[in-house]
Amino acid sequence: MRSLLAKDWTLEVEDSSGTTPTWVPVKGLTSFSETSDDNTEDDGDFDSDGWGSSVVTQRTWSLECEGKRKRTDDTTFTPDPGQEIIRKAARIVGFDANIRVRWYRRDGSPDAYEGTATVSEFEKGGGVTDLEPFTFTLLGQGAPVEITNPGTTPPAGGGA
Numbered sequence: 001m002r003s004l005l006a007k008d009w010t011l012e013v014e015d016s017s018g019t020t021p022t023w024v025p026v027k028g029l030t031s032f033s034e035t036s037d038d039n040t041e042d043d044g045d046f047d048s049d050g051w052g053s054s055v056v057t058q059r060t061w062s063l064e065c066e067g068k069r070k071r072t073d074d075t076t077f078t079p080d081p082g083q084e085i086i087r088k089a090a091r092i093v094g095f096d097a098n099i100r101v102r103w104y105r106r107d108g109s110p111d112a113y114e115g116t117a118t119v120s121e122f123e124k125g126g127g128v129t130d131l132e133p134f135t136f137t138l139l140g141q142g143a144p145v146e147i148t149n150p151g152t153t154p155p156a157g158g159g160a
Contacts, residue, residue: 006032008107010151011065013085014100023102023150026082028134031066034103034113061140063103063117069124069132086136090122098141104149112149116141 009032012023037060043053070080079087089099097118104112117138124134 004105004107004109008105008109009103010106011063011082011101011103013082014102015081015085016100021100024082024085026065026067026086027080028067028070028083029065030068031064032103033064034061035064036061059143061115061144063101063138063140064135065138066133066135069134083134086119086138087122087124087134090119090136099138101138102147102150104147104151106151108149108152110149110152112147112151113144114147115144 009029011026011029011032013026014021015024038056039058040054041057043055044051045053067083069083072078072080085099089097098116099119100114101117102112102114117140120137120139122134122136124132126132
């Protein structure tokens with residue numbers, strides 16, 4: 001058995017600016033974490049012989065991401081398209097701030113999900129000698145859907 005490498009996660013955002021929506025990778029990620037937050041309620045009663053019981057009554061998901069801001073080598077500043085969709089969505093309030101995202105592993109694992117999220121806490125900046133970092137959290141809107149993994153073909157050579 002071998003351990004999975006965290007670097008094999010891919011995050012993509014849907015670009016719906018054209019006539020046909022396309023999936024755009026978010027480049028420059030250095031950290032990716034999917035989490036859920038569960039609301040539980042006590043389900044215990046007098047008939048349980050003193051044993052407690054809890055029921056999950058609501059579940060939310062979020063993706064916490066960090067990375068380095070990227071651009072092309074063009075003379076004119078051209079940002080990474082995936083990062084730019086997220087940066088712009090972070091400045092919108094309300095339902096118009098929702099974006100479609102999908103995340104999956106590139107190593108052949110079946111882990112692959114798609115959902116709607118809103119961007120929270122997009123931060124950028126840094127010190128004089130830093131490469132400019134960014135951090136953001138995608139807050140899920142409803143349940144994520146398991147999808148067929150778009151990255152099911154393992155890397156050439158059998159390893160990552």
